[in-house]
Amino acid sequence: NAGVTQTPKFQVLKTGQSMTLQCAQDMNHEYMSWYRQDPGMGLRLIHYSVGAGITDQGEVPNGYNVSRSTTEDFPLRLLSAAPSQTSVYFCASSYSGHGNYGYTFGSGTRLTVV
Amino acid sequence: GENVEQHPSTLSVQEGDSAVIKCTYSDSASNYFPWYKQELGKGPQLIIDIRSNVGEKKDQRIAVTLNKTAKHFSLHITETQPEDSAVYFCAASGGNSGYALNFGKGTSLLVTP
Numbered sequence: 001n002a003g004v005t006q007t008p009k010f011q012v013l014k015t016g017q018s019m020t021l022q023c024a025q026d027m028n029h030e031y032m033s034w035y036r037q038d039p040g041m042g043l044r045l046i047h048y049s050v051g052a053g054i055t056d057q058g059e060v061p062n063g064y065n066v067s068r069s070t071t072e073d074f075p076l077r078l079l080s081a082a083p084s085q086t087s088v089y090f091c092a093s094s095y096s097g098h099g100n101y102g103y104t105f106g107s108g109t110r111l112t113v114v
Numbered sequence: 115g116e117n118v119e120q121h122p123s124t125l126s127v128q129e130g131d132s133a134v135i136k137c138t139y140s141d142s143a144s145n146y147f148p149w150y151k152q153e154l155g156k157g158p159q160l161i162i163d164i165r166s167n168v169g170e171k172k173d174q175r176i177a178v179t180l181n182k183t184a185k186h187f188s189l190h191i192t193e194t195q196p197e198d199s200a201v202y203f204c205a206a207s208g209g210n211s212g213y214a215l216n217f218g219k220g221t222s223l224l225v226t227p
Binding site for chain 2: 006012027031033035038042043045048050058059087090092094096100101102104105106107109
């Protein structure tokens with residue numbers, strides 16, 4: 001039982017490049033989300049999904065795309081990387097059902113855009 | 115949307131003392147309040163949570179209290195140990211933001227021997 005797996009752990013991009021951050025969970029969780037963590041800013045929600053085929057925007061969605069073709073996977077795409085997207089990115093999942101439950105977080109992807 | 119404020123931003127206590135971290139929230143419809151611990155280089159880990167139909171919950175040395183009227187909740191750690199040193203985040207969800215967790219900005223707790 002791996003929980004939430006994020007890849008890669010570290011990445012350096014040049015401004016304008018695109019890339020996909022991978023997230024997979026093996027707990028059959030319906031709810032998945034992406035957060036970014038910046039010093040002094042806490043965790044801010046980028047995008048989330050309440051189930052396969054359903055996604056929605058969070059607090060800071062600009063510059064990011066997501067899709068949810070399967071229950072297990074929720075990739076985050078950076079369309080054209082900018083230095084402002086330098087951050088640590090966390091994927092999280094939760095069994096949502098009809099209530100709120102605790103999130104399980106991945107170990108994070110540290111992204112630097114130069 | 116939901117706004118969660120967390121205080122203090124840093125907290126230093128001596129081993130064996132108690133630590134208290136406080137959070138307030140803005141959306142009176144929020145009904146789920148978890149606390150996360152984040153160690154250096156790792157993802158946040160759920161340590162305790164409370165729902166709006168409960169006023170207090172304990173798990174060994176940690177406890178959480180909720181005051182719905184005042185819209186604030188607190189984390190209490192008793193008999194602190196050096197391994198309690200970490201960043202702690204409070205969060206709220208279930209109101210207008212649905213299942214999305216809205217986090218406070220975190221408290222860096224240092225427990226000195």
